[in-house]
């Protein structure tokens with residue numbers, strides 16, 4: 001008797017989770033991964049520590065996905081953050097909660113996650129094929145038939161195929177956008193993939209001089225063609241090319257989209273967001289009083305990190321050697337403005353090569369969120385970042401990959417058992 005067969009394309013978080021859920025005594029599951037190892041992206045995630053999910057209330061999770069959070073509702077409900085933690089506990093992975101609810105393995109090592117997932121696949125009886133690239137999904141009469149591998153014309157038959165090939169960011173991990181080609185071949189619409197959670201390049205050269213400087217408790221707002229499109233409070237970083245750090249990564253998605261249409265994009269940094277203009281002015285007056293016998297360039301130590309002082313002085317166009325007691329009110333007001341509106345023109349993102357996630361992908365309108373099955377092709381399921389979903393930093397992207405993989409695996413198995 002020939003077993004019912006499911007092929008899962010892609011051995012990342014989504015594909016691995018899907019494969020294990022789909023496998024049973026009645027269904028033979030084969031996971032095909034083009035790299036020589038499984039879980040390459042998991043291994044580098046969270047700076048090698050793997051922020052696998054977030055401890056927040058699952059009902060609030062959807063708001064952390066600027067890309068189609070609502071689509072994830074059903075998947076997150078079926079495998080929520082605490083079920084995911086329990087899943088890993090079964091494989092002896094203990095976890096801990098860090099700042100912002102971020103959940104990491106206690107071992108601070110993403111390899112324990114990859115190892116657990118490999119054990120899960122073996123325990124589930126999944127056939128694993130690494131080092132083989134799927135080149136085509138075979139579809140007949142709007143029904144999936146199997147796949148073809150690179151370098152072969154043979155059709156590997158399957159009753160269902162789950163595509164979990166990831167996005168096109170960080171292509172070194174294997175996610176080179178193959179799933180988008182499969183989607184187009186299957187008649188699916190693909191929303192243009194763009195880099196998100198990605199550092200930004202600035203026109204101005206001065207961030208270079210501050211490379212490595214982290215600012216905490218600041219706000220950064222993003223402006224497109226003179227209109228404010230978003231604002232974040234927290235931590236950011238100056239780099240040799242421009243801006244990075246958590247709040248910049250969050251805003252980068254807006255920059256990525258706007259720059260597509262060659263719109264003018266600016267980031268404005270408020271170095272003192274807790275103070276009103278008047279409060280900051282008073283604060284400056286106090287400091288200027290304290291340092292009244294010094295030169296201007298020696299009067300800002302209490303307000304700014306040392307390396308920022310020359311930058312602010314240059315931008316203020318105030319003579320650095322001017323005695324503080326000769327500073328004019330208008331000059332002080334200019335400084336106040338600068339402290340709260342440090343503007344930088346954004347020329348580009350750093351691109352897909354280093355983006356943490358891809359915004360865009362297979363249009364969610366053509367996927368049933370209750371099953372993850374294509375609305376166009378029977379037996380074709382989608383999971384993970386290949387879909388047009390993207391979350392913020394904090395463990396949301398891996399949770400989305402695991403949850404959609406979980407659902408796709410289970411529903412594909414049901415499909416195969418009930419309709420084939």
Ligand SMILES: Cc1cc2nc3c(=O)[nH]c(=O)nc-3n(C[C@H](O)[C@H](O)[C@H](O)COP(=O)(O)OP(=O)(O)OC[C@H]3O[C@@H](n4cnc5c(N)ncnc54)[C@H](O)[C@@H]3O)c2cc1C
Nearest residue numbers: 010012013014034045046051134166174384385395397398
């Ligand atoms: C540097 C970095 C750090 C990150 N840190 C975090 C974090 O800490 N927390 C978090 O939540 N998210 C993080 N992310 C995002 C998160 O890792 C991804 O969103 C998630 O891993 C996507 O999982 P996936 O299974 O959908 O895709 P991937 O992990 O990209 O897996 C897709 C797999 O499919 C394979 N494949 C592609 N095409 C084919 C083909 N034709 N045939 C066969 N196989 C194929 C690829 O080789 C790859 O292994 C990070 C991302 C990066 C780049």
